[in-house]
Amino acid sequence: MNKKILVIGSANTDMVIKTKHFPLPGETVLGGRFIMNPGGKGANQAIAAARLGGQITFITKIGNDIFGRQALQQFLKEGVNAGYVISDPDNPSGVALITVDEKGENAIVVAPGSNGTLSPEDVTKAEAVFAEAEIILMQLEIPLPTVLFAADLAARYSKKVILNPAPAALLPYELYRNLYIITPNRSEAEALTGVLIKDLATTEQAAQKLRQKGIANVVITLGTEGAFAYNDSLAKLIPATLVTAVDTTAAGDVFNGALAVSLAEGLELDVAVEFANQAAAISVTRMGAQASAPFRKELLSAPLK
Template sequence: MSKVCIIGSINMDMIVSVDEMPQVGETIISENFKLAHGGKGANQAVAAKRMGNEVHMISKIGKDAYGYEILESLKNENIDVSKVFQDKCKPTGTAIITVNKDGNNSIVVIPGANMAIDKYEIESCKDIIINSDIVVAQFETTLDATIEAFKIAKENDVITILNPAPANKIPDELLKYTDIIIPNETEAATLTGIEVTNLEEAEKAAKSFLSKGVKYSIITLGEKGAALVSNEKSVIVPAYKVKAVDEKPMATRQSSGNVINKLSKIIPNLIGGSADLAPSNKTHMNCRGDFSAEDRSGSNMHFGVREHAMAAIVNGMSAHGGLITYCATFFVFSDYMKGAMRLSSLMNLPVSYVLTHDSIGVGEDGPTHQPIEQLAALRSMPNMTVFRPADSKETVAAWYYAVTNGQTPTSLVLTRQNLPVYDGCPKRALKGGYIIKDSKKETPDVILIASGSEVELIYKAADELLEKGIEARVVSMPSFELFDAQDKEYKETVLPNKVRARIAVEALSSFGWHKYVGLDGEVISLDTFGASGNSEKLFKKFGFTSKNIVEKAMEIVNN
């Protein structure tokens, strides 16, 4: 593990998708817009951290909602942001990114506070720079700050890496402090006047850097790889092929099934099954055989329709040790095994309970199969950690917690219906509750809180409220237990005491939500039995619509 110091930008990216790029003077319509955390510096910091390094970020943000939101996401990545300064006058940097259907893009960067960091602030970070193994910088912050940082690093034998983007003339003073320069082919052409498409041209372009003190030039060439050039050697390094992550809407039970099958390939002692519902619960491990009297080597257990016995069996296997166990059924049938689940909690057994078909979203099966009070009951059980994830990423986080915490049982409460995937890192869900979309105002007018499938509703409601001039914060709360375990400072950043206008939305019992909304807030919930019918119609019938949320929010804010 290396100690990496990133001196770079923090931006809020505003991404617009279009079929074709607009021509000069042309106005076009786009129906796809989203916000994403960005900035070359922030992206580099996250990448370095996810590769297992210790990462310190030196940057500057405005005193605004965008800055606070991105700062929180960097903290959630376990990146040290103690030297991310705040500017009282300039806003957090933004980038407007237009992407066409072929994936080509154009980017306009508004640096904001990024260009307010100065060499004196860099000098105050001297200890961090000196104690790093690598310092990385680019040109979305001030040139003076980069030169000062590289000078300090070079004087203390710290490796310096420069990503010269956006491409501008590089002073010789900076190049003499640079060990490695990494432009892409477009930036290399801008900086050297040489079009780089092969190794020979890369060598020519690199000479202008190497002659001024740079040790290595790495010119990235997209799918062709990268050209590495030094005074000793030149070589083309092939591009690393990656499989794109499919972020299409997906039921969290299906996401869970995907995770189980990934885990089955890396955890040889994973064993579990379902109460005769494996195809519906999505709990079958495809690369493992079935456990039976004839074949004891299988890992898929067929428990039959006997939930209590199933939970008792996995408890016994977990108590014996050496195995990571899970079992599954429809959520409403968790009542049949509540006694065994209670013993899991009492004995600190890290059993995973996969509980699918989590609400009136199960549809036509009707009230007999629609959970209402079950979620509140599990949340009230001591030592039981409950996750009700809002998307595939939160489902991954839930499983990560379930197989690594080793101290408590975990209940994964999952949907039958498809859910969208939200921007952000799944690690945030391990806080139990976090800001999934924030207001532009530092103090929001209203806070909307939900878990599971209802996060989609409050997300949409926030957009509709914005059209009416009301700024809403959207909070996903997949786990009461993990959120309650956070320190007061973190909980205050998510649910500040001064914001009393709050609405919690969950298509199950309201029991437990009032501690988050307070006396001035409201809970949109289901405290009656459900009904038989199409899930979409049922959500509308019981008030689980963005329209109803908007009306309730406006009523609370106006009062």
């Protein structure tokens, strides 16, 4: 089974403060411990997938600064192929400021930096990797034209593209038709479809609208409720593994990395989503983004071979 996965996306440094509650406008809140962690949706997903057994190549752009150098060292440490990590001499590395409240919920502000300069030309340099990969995994913390170009290139090689549409953005029709799976969370699905998700019926309605745009498979993540998987033969809520959350940062990224690995290994969609749910559940019991991603041996059950 081909476990080669190409991840295209962002790399950031996360600066995290845990506090009792989020500050209101104009309010100063004294928080607890400050933590600085490697993050960025692309990097989070690449490392999550690598820890779960995928053979990962990562395309991203980092600044020629201490944050970029630390990120590169982390990719190499985690066994990610960093041969297509590009150093941008003109822009700093991306940074995310994250506040985590006592319930484990988070509020995030991102300064994209070099992520905002990842171009179609940068992606073209890795065309040989598209030909070899089983799965192409992307998010929306890099320029949309680059995402469109990469999805089109993947289609030319008949590769399966997973798009995690985060942060939420309106997407052109030509992108939808090149996707194998889209994985919005509740708010992202609402933004993409105009359907207010209140229950299982409205979740399925939103999934139907996304399928009508030409996507073969839809997975809507619903936090503690689990994830709803939908395609021609499946309409199923796969329950979440219940845990006590400490920090939900990167839970969606771990989910997407795990989903890519399980699909690359040939699992059916519902089993793949169950595996991804388990990985995400472990991640929310820990602080940090990449630091929270579990290794394969940690999952409650590991049905993949």
